[in-house]
Amino acid sequence: AAPLVVAVSTAISAKNGLLIRNRGNFEEARNLNAVVFDKTGTLTKGEFGVTDVVPREGYSEEDVVYYAASLEQQSEHPIAAGIVNEAKEKVIHLGKIEEFQSITGKGIEGKVDGNKINAVSPGYVKSQNLVYDKDLFNQMSEEGKTVIFVLMNDTLIGMIALADMVRDTAKEAVARLRDKGIRSIMLTGDNKKVANWVAKQLGIDEVYAEVLPDDKANQVKKIQGKGCKVAMTGDGINDAPALATADLGIAIGAGTDVAMETADVVLVKSNPNDVVGLMDLSRKTYRKMV
Ligand code: ADP
Ligand code: MG
DSSP: OHHHHHHHHHHHHHHTTEEESOHHHHHGGGGOOEEEEEIIIIIBOOOOEEEEEEEOTTOOHHHHHHHHHHHHTTOOSHHHHHHHHHHHHTTOOOOOEEEEEEETTTEEEEEETTEEEEEEOHHHHHHTTOOOOHHHHHHHHHTTOEEEEEEETTEEEEEEEEEOOBOHHHHHHHHHHHHTTOEEEEEOSSOHHHHHHHHHHHTOOEEEOSOOHHHHHHHHHHHHHTTOOEEEEEOSGGGHHHHHHSSEEEEETTSOHHHHHHOSEEETTOOTTHHHHHHHHHHHHHHHHO
């Protein structure tokens, strides 16, 4: 009877917005103890809007948006779309980029009009000991804004703050998992203050922030190490190592191809709440088989 049950469950899963790519790991979903969620694009919509542009003395807001957006044209990160849109709205025409490269989890680099430009994370700026307005940075971060720094020839020329929206369905998912006795954990490359702000909206009390891609995988291993069966849910290229490491890798349908190709299950509707449906379906399907 097993193959019939499986075939039926495939149809049911499709109806529930689930694409099951690895049946063996899906079977394990009924035994999960913890679900790890990436923040940007997973718990949040990943649709950033620019809220503040803060140029350093000697530069204009336009300068900062021009250089950042010219570079971000080449990036797939949700932050990039937010900055490029800002340039469109302000009718700032973008420059040509050369030697573009992405520094995973830290930002991007390239040449615009012959100048070396970086758009980078607060962590990178701190590691380079660059001087910036810490009070303003802290204030914006505490409001839940993601702040990126724009550098020209290794000198800071400004900050750009962006706001994303929390998915309502994510809050529901966390509450339902808690009812089942399953821990929800947030893992993000973004700044601690932003991470805490989002976690608070969602009722998540376990947060790991400023985590680089390989460390995301290590963090999953650590949680597994305590005898836990762990699912990882993510959307980005930076989530791929963690998706592969987890007992169950779950990709957001609206995310990157790399995440979907690495995951065991894809949430076709990009609804974090479907993680709960997935666990119920796994339990129903495999209980019938044994
Ligand atoms: P998350 O884990 O929340 O999805 P990432 O690991 O993708 O975040 O990114 C971590 C940080 O690296 C971002 O918060 C940002 O500061 C920086 N970053 C990544 N990509 C870009 C980009 N295209 N432009 C500017 N900064 C970026
Ligand atoms: Mg993400």
